[in-house]
Amino acid sequence: DAMVIQNPRYQVTQFGKPVTLSCSQTLNHNVMYWYQQKSSQAPKLLFHYYDKDFNNEADTPDNFQSRRPNTSFCFLDIRSPGLGDAAMYLCATAGGSTDTQYFGPGTRLTVL
């Protein structure tokens, strides 16, 4: 089945140790999004790609970076995780003839 896949589902890292979260999709959507979600709050958009065009939200910390090497894959890099970065990170896609955003299962990040 076509879907949005996130790996790993659970990630534990140490304070200040770089971490990379990955997202892949088989929907062939041209837009991919990264969200941060804390404690059942609304997802907060970090950035999104339209094809290879990168769109950063104004309030996304510089500590967060992203890469999209091809249509199928997108990565979220946290260069120096702090305790406040512990959250669920959600990847989503949209595009083609659909108006709908489709989400992956999320990666729960713990920072020790």
Next chain:
Amino acid sequence: AQSVAQPEDQVNVAEGNPLTVKCTYSVSGNPYLFWYVQYPNRGLQFLLKYITGDNLVKGSYGFEAEFNKSQTSFHLKKPSALVSDSALYFCAVRRGNSGTYKYIFGTGTRLKVLA
């Protein structure tokens, strides 16, 4: 600015009773409105959307939503609640131009269906 509001943090309903989860919106132009559900430690699952056409939209798992332009509302409904419907529900609105669409989410409503 485009936004949605979910006025209730939590809704409790008895199993078998009808449920309503409220959402109001503020948009310029025609709204593109969505409902998502989130189970613990999972991503958001799409339930239904309103783009144009009939004001009553039917979606997954027996859910439906009514678009009301005069009241700027898009309430989620189900005629008979199940315990398994207990989850976190988000209303969302799409904004932006083609290629730069963003989805703005409400604060979420936790639904508890009591057996």
